[in-house]
Amino acid sequence: MTDPHHLLHHIFGFSEFRGIQEAVVERTLSGHSTLAVMPTGAGKSLCYQLPAKAARGTGIVISPLIALMHDQVRSADALGIRAASLTSVTEDPRAVRDALRDGQLDLLYVAPERATTEGFSRLLQEAAIALFAIDEAHCVSEWGHDFRPDYRLLRPLLDEHREVPRLALTATADKRTREDILVQLGIPEDGLMVAGFDRPNIRYHVRPRDGIGSQVKALMRAEEGPGIVYATSRAATEKLAEQLTSATRPVLAYHAGLEPPVRARNQAAFVDSESMVMAATIAFGMGIDKPDVRFVAHAGIPKSIEAYYQETGRAGRDGDPSEAWLFWGAEDFARARRRIETEVEPDRRHGERERLNALAAFVEAATCRRAILLRHFGEEPPETCGNCDNCLNPPETIDVTEVARKLLSAAFRTEMRFGVAHLAAVLGGDDNEKVRQFGHHKLSVFGIMTAEELALVRPVARSLLARDALRADDYGGLSFGPAAKAILKGEASVVIAVPPKRARSRSRGEGDHPHDPLFEALRGWRRDRAKEQGVPPYVIFHDRTLREVAAFKPSSLAALSEIDGIGDTKLERHGESLLAALTRAMEDEGASAA
Incomplete structure (x- = not known):
């Protein structure tokens, strides 16, 4: 077993843990099972990646979507972590199984549908297992907003390996859902660790829907980075994508009715882009491990506050300032209530009505949006946050x-x-x-x-x-x-x-970043590097890392290694090239100034 702090610096490039990461890692390495409730962007994946590197054996990660596994494997590889997935599209499943048996994998990602088969159970009997990580663990609970029945079948597999610690992770679980997860996955009550739900870098806005195409276009003009716009149906998604195509950046549609190759192509284009907007149904999102989404907009109400929190949480995973906009109409609630009465099983209707009523209170509120969200998840936040529409521009x-x-x-x-x-x-x-x-x-x-x-x-x-x-x-x-x-x-x-007659222009808040030519030059270098290696730009380095490089201007590999987000593998793969790009950019900046 290797010291966690040593691995944190040399693999992940960080000098210290964030939030409850260290406590979760220590508990897992001590062999105890844990449910960690952590907001998106708080570093949940590190909580199982690091123990899998530190302990003997392979970490088995239960993940809900193939696309998400693909992104996670790619990101792990960029850190020097030996990872693979075993799915229906794995090119050489025999090689993956052999690597697992031979102890050549740090992480193996599988979907719950595969994890619960007899064949997978037999495979694990032939391998050394370091831990089980159950990602998006709220899917295990019938009380959760995104219930997946196959998650509820995981318990027998986990019980076959009682000595192996279980780490369940989610960003979205209220008190009742958390209690159910503990029971369903066999995790003791003292294994619950809640980091809190606040995403302080996200600014929340709610507006009545009034010409949604024009409203989203205005948002796209204000926010230059990648964005997701959620529509409530496939037809609405197509219409919205068509309305937005006259804007100054690429816009694509994503929904379950598209042919699989088209969906895959559109998703890959979005992941690779630094400016694309995706008009999508909620079929899009859980499988996206993209840190630089600058805004998420809803063109209609989501199913619940939990769903809203999870969907808006896809913005700003890198910690940079991001926006969440919700455009709603009365007909949204009318449709939702009809759906509950006609499509939801009778024993689940009461809970669904409660969720919808909580969402109605949120959109109708004249008080702090963030406080309402956090109180819904059992927290006691301050009365005002200073970073939502009602706090920045208190309504009459x-x-x-x-x-x-x-x-x-x-x-x-x-x-x-x-x-x-x-x-x-x-x-x-x-x-x-x-x-x-x-x-x-x-x-x-x-x-x-x-x-x-x-x-x-x-x-x-x-x-x-x-x-x-x-x-x-x-x-x-x-x-x-x-x-x-x-x-x-x-x-x-x-x-x-x-409602205000005119949306207030966005004021620059703490953590917002003015235009920096040096940073933009490094982003250009990153785009070229990513294209050469066939990966999205964020896999090379996050914006935050490049911003630190631009600010501190390191002149050696040793100095570069002190920047957050640059571990040994990334330093070896990209360090010399990044320093050369920095030098060129500084020379160009000096020449322009002269």
Whole structure:
């Protein structure tokens, strides 16, 4: 066994552990099983990569997607870690199995579907196993937002090797999900380690959807790096990609309906790019180990706060400032509630409703977004974060309880068959043909709203749909939801945030980086190097590492080795070339200044 601090510096190029990494590594090397809940970007993979290098045997990593395994193997190889995957697309599975038996692998990645087969169980009997790492461990829980039944079948394999430590890792698990993971994977309660959920480098924004193509184009102009835009359906994904293609950078679509070669090609292009935007369904993302995604936007609501947290967490994995935007409409919640009642198993509906209600509270909030997220996961954050839309530009709030009661009354008196536009016409006293056709000009609610109140009807309707006081049917008719009664009886008030008329321009915050010609020159060197070696640029070095090189201007390999992110293997493979590129860039900068 090798000293963890020695490996941390010489393999990963870091001088110290971050957060709970050291405690997780020490616990694993001591043979204890652990569930580590760590935010995306906190270095979960190091928690199993380092023990696998330090201990005798191979670390078996259960990972959900082939594409994710491919990226992880590539990144491990760049660090000098001997890694392979055993999947349906492995070119020479016999060679991988032989390497495992012969102790020639530090890590072997497999999907849960393969890990639970008898053949894989027999294979492991012939090998020395250092640890089991179960990545995306929330998939094991029926309470989780991304349940995968095959994860629930892992326990027998783990129990065949009771002496081998189990390390479950996830960024997304509330209290109930964490408890279930511990039980399902046979990890003791004292093995739970929670690092916290905060991603301070991500700035959260929520806006009503109003011309989504234009809204995303504005975001793309403001954020130059790679981005992901999540749409709610395959058709919406294609339409959005088409709308965005007139922008100044490449845009591709990704969804499960595309032919597999097209999906693979589009994903590879995104991973390799430093500026591409991917319009995608949620089928895209978990398999992406790309650290430099600068923004994630949702063109509709995700399934839950847990899903939102995980999907937005794909931005800024390198720790640099990043943006998360959510554009929502009342129809999103109407569709989601219909889905729960018609497609979700009865015993899971209550939990799904709770998740959707929590998401509604998040989008409707006039208070700190980050605080709401963190409290959802059981934390006690400060009241303000200083890095979300509501903290940076506190919205005005308005009590619209009376408007809400009038709108609900109009829905009731029109027999809950009509949409917002018709109800607004009735409440505003619009004596039009449709209103007269149904006799609604004779109702007691006809003309009872002032012009100021009518201006609030749509945002109030959106709020009532979000909080399940109104429900929309397939034809757009509005009926009561369970929250309507308390509002009508005066037992609950309705307060909404008045959306800003114009999005505030992004102010440069702490950690933002001004344009640096030297850094840009090093990125150019990295692009060329990556192209030569057939890997994405981030596999060579992360932006943060190049930024440190540009700032400190090391003049020798020894000095370069002190930069975070440059371990022995990367120093040997790229050190001389990087120093030469730095020298050329500095000379060019000097010549320009002269």
